Amino acid sequence: MTSQRDRIGSLESRMEELEATIRGLTEELVDANQRIRELEQAREAEEEESSQAEEAKSDESKDETDNEESSGSESGDDIIVA
Secondary structure (H helix, E strand, C coil): CHHHHHHHHHHHHHHHHHHHHHHHHHHHHHHHHHHHHHHHHHHHHHHHHHHHHHHHHHHHHHHHHHHHHHHHHHCCCCCCCC
């Protein structure tokens, strides 16, 4: 009967260890998922900023081209070489 009690005690101890391991792994998984979400949000924000910066550059370049075209034809100083 003592060996059965020892066995039960050993199994209970092992079960407690496994439960503690599961709790620890669950906490790590939750933390990892949270960190992944934060990194994804940061990456999306960087991509959005990069996209907006490229749009601004494109708009500036288009405006400069438009201004050059319109100012060149309006000035009347065009030189025609024959």
